Amino acid sequence: MQYDSVFDKWHEECGVFGIYDTTLPVMSYAYWGLFALQHRGQESAGIAISDGTHIELVKGMGLVTEAIKELPPLKGYIAGGHVRYSTTGSNNPRNIQPLVIHYQGGDMAVAHNGNLTNAYALRKELEDKGSIFQTTMDSEVIVSLIARSKAASTEDRIIEAVNRVEGAFSLVITTNTKLIGVRDANGFRPLCLGKTANGYVISSESCALDAIKATFVRDIKPGEMVIIDENGVRSRFIKEEALLPQQSLCIFEYIYFARSDSNIDGQNVYAARINMGRELARETKYDADLVMSIPDSGTAAALGYSRESGIPFGEGLVKNRYMGRTFIKPDQSERDLAVRMKLNAVPDVVRGKRIVLVDDSIVRGTTSGIIVRMLKEAGAKEVYMCVSSPAIEYPCHYGIDTSVRKELIAATHSVEQIREYIGADKLHYLSREGLCRAIEALEERELCFACFDGHYAVEVPKEEEEGGKYVLED
Missing domain, CATH: 3.40.50.2020 (Rossmann fold)
Structure with missing residues (x-):
């Protein structure tokens, strides 16, 4: 389902959602949040939940109601979710997100909205160094870079990884004890922060905050990482703010992709x-x-x-x-x-x-x-x-x-x-x-107008110039 040839429409990309709250049934709230973001992806859905020690994953193909027909009795206080429409990698069960890994830094679940323009080159490099990939998604490149990092903390590992990738990414990352949101330096895709009575929410769009009665706090800035844990919420930037490029939010979020009741970067x-x-x-x-x-x-x-x-x-x-x-x-x-x-x-x-x-x-x-x-x-x-x-x-x-x-x-x-x-x-x-x-x-x-004028804020490698959706399939 690459393209709706009946309605002659580009498809939405993906939707990401995360919640940290020790008082709420976060699995249910993540489910409702993804339901509100269903317009951003209809191929598959998944939710990862952490109880502070382990991360469990429930996922499936289809709409949220098809993919997760019954919520399992998993207990936890952090959940990260994803609804997918594939832009790199085909539509099959192995490409369902979030991607969950168990590595020396603990457990981690990564949900990604966007598309990496240098995924092919990075994956080839990683494979040459012995990395093994289980999916055909560019998102797994980010996961591999995090796992291979020698940085001391999880946050530093993530920053090191995302500074190697190019293109668009809004990430919701669930660890054993933290919920982390990251928006790429150009801000191609939206990401916002919300507040529950006793916790916080990260979402692709503000409409999902409304769905669970969370309060909109602010948009996450291009190049910003938001970290939520037992101490509350704090932020870092993935590089010095002076080195961040000009924001290039996708113009089609306003024209077509986003739900009309959302607010993105200050614009309804x-x-x-x-x-x-x-x-x-x-x-x-x-x-x-x-x-x-x-x-x-x-x-x-x-x-x-x-x-x-x-x-x-x-x-x-x-x-x-x-x-x-x-x-x-x-x-x-x-x-x-x-x-x-x-x-x-x-x-x-x-x-x-x-x-x-x-x-x-x-x-x-x-x-x-x-x-x-x-x-x-x-x-x-x-x-x-x-x-x-x-x-x-x-x-x-x-x-x-x-x-x-x-x-x-x-x-x-x-x-x-x-x-x-x-x-x-x-x-x-x-x-x-x-x-x-x-x-x-x-x-x-x-704003990004590349689809109208061909002026791309991030260079597009030759192998992606005529469509890179299946560039990792081989």
């Missing part, structure tokens, strides 16, 4: 998406009868477009919410049917209307044309496609499972050619300037 996701729709309306000024979205990815931006333009919002497409995950990989002849299994037009809503249709992105363009045609068959007079992001022309190498560049339609076609291909009467992509205005809490220099 829902508000950003509403603003994207407002900016689209200001840029297009289309004369239309109805604004609607491709549910659910374009809904907030469509509402913003409607509010700014004064054109009424309507639900002209109904989504089958019981469709579940898409395991089929249809060819072009089957894709039309597959899309219609997920979406259906409402003729009484769209008939005779000039429609502004809002979505968050167009990746390969395989689905947009089917939806435009579906609306016109239902009686729509004209369809004006509005995309709440700039055109995607380059792959992401920092934790999103993306297509190789030649498969991205905007890399090989002009906007007019794409419009003709999908059959829309008009097509507009949100400008970079409009997108930056929509994300009010961050400056443009604090």
Whole structure:
């Protein structure tokens, strides 16, 4: 399930969650936290729990409710969890996280969100020195580096390890007695700190804190390590702050990946998406009868477009919410049917209307044309496609499972050619300037736009340039 060929969407990356609390049933709380982060990964899930002496692991394939059908009676006060969508390494049971190791420093469980750009080179180096790998994930490279470190403390081992890796990583690490969170120096992926009545929580997104009634404390800074133990919470940086690079948070967290009720680095996701729709309306000024979205990815931006333009919002497409995950990989002849299994037009809503249709992105363009045609068959007079992001022309190498560049339609076609291909009467992509205005809490220099302009904050090795998901499989 590399890519949703039915909905033409990039998949989310992964979600990590950890809790330290001596008064709560942390296994249950970790389960609820992962459930709130389910949108970030649907391939597998796992929870590691420590009682202060040993770490036990429960894990399985599928959604959280499938992977962990019944919570085992494990006692402990520290738990770290993970929901996975694979960006390096295939989808199989051996690649389920957290990864648990037993080494001279004790027990450790590592959960990783992101993608390491130098994983191939590091793994080859480690294998040449005798390391044995049980998975095909880049995350195991981090685990191996920690285990091989000669540093005196666990924290120093982790810092030594993460200073050797490059790319994106937000980590939740469970040891026998500590819960540790680490965010890479560029801050590609989100990570935040929360507070329970008697403990602390680390999570990919703040929505998981709300789910367990924890209080949001702050975002973990790029390059910061947060350590939680019996003495409370403290932080260190993985390198001198003066040596940290400029933050490069993935722009797609706001466009599509994060849950809309989350706050990331000071910006509410829902508000950003509403603003994207407002900016689209200001840029297009289309004369239309109805604004609607491709549910659910374009809904907030469509509402913003409607509010700014004064054109009424309507639900002209109904989504089958019981469709579940898409395991089929249809060819072009089957894709039309597959899309219609997920979406259906409402003729009484769209008939005779000039429609502004809002979505968050167009990746390969395989689905947009089917939806435009579906609306016109239902009686729509004209369809004006509005995309709440700039055109995607380059792959992401920092934790999103993306297509190789030649498969991205905007890399090989002009906007007019794409419009003709999908059959829309008009097509507009949100400008970079409009997108930056929509994300009010961050400056443009604090965001990663590599999928739009090809300017990668961390160098991408040649073996990863055309997609590195299976680079460790051999």
